[in-house]
Amino acid sequence: MAGNEPSARPRSPHLQVYKWTPAMAVSILHRASGDGLAIVGACMFLWWLGALAAGPDAYAAFLACVWHDPSPEVGLVHQITNIVGKVVLVGLTWAFFQHLFSGLRHFVLDTGAGYELKTNKLWSIAVITAGVLATAATWLYIMAGAL
Amino acid sequence: MGNGTHLGKVRGLGSSGHGAQHWLQQRLTALANILLVGFLFVSLVRLPLGDHAAVLRWASNPTVALALILMVVSVFWHLRLGLTVLIEDYVHGEATRLLSLVLLNFYAIGGAAYGIFAIVRIVLAPAAGLAPGGM
16 A cells, blocks of 8 residues: 555556556556546536436537537637537547457456467557547548538 | 554455456446447437437437436446546545545446436436426
8 A cells, every 4th residue: 555665666556667568558548548438428428418308408508518609609618618529529539449449458358368478569559549540530420421 | 554463454455355346347347338338429420419309319219218327327337446446546545545435436326326317307208298308
């Protein structure tokens, strides 16, 4: 337990003292993306669901804040939140795919497979790449539909 | 953590026979999340999200509503397990750690309850003869 160690031996997880590798990056990204989804993603989902249940006016207010305010003169607050909302949604899309692919990698690792150094490195890089590509593909699809 | 027995020093600091439970629940909810959040993700991408009536029709379908309720349970269970480990790793000091874990449990249980109640409102408002937002 931190603060009660009898010696100054290094403890995990102390990111600063390790040499970064793809496996380490995908590990910490799993935690970062998971925590992002758990806090920002879950709250955004509940906000959306609550607005949907509360009726058309509440739903329109949610959209005007997060996505696009249709009024002719958009206030400064919504000008900012319309941008922040889109950034957050793209970030959540990336976190979703990163956590999904990384989680699938963990299922494979749970079977005892994929620990050889080269294999491990290959799949770590593949997870990070696939997360970015899937996010890009999703938003290209969404924007193609919106245009 | 005084100068007690060896058992007394480690009690409450980790698994003692039930350590696999956290691990197993994390995997089970992860598997459920793949199916249920995958369903939500595909739905969100395909739905006309700007159209309240259309989204409401989708969400009030009994199968969709059931999937959403299961998803809320699975997601909030999974995130509670994950954030517990985060707090145990990074929040030091007995009092702040305990407070963080209490707040996490409030968030996980309260959030899940809010989500499930919202879905129930969506499904049952028409049956109760109420416009959306009533109830």
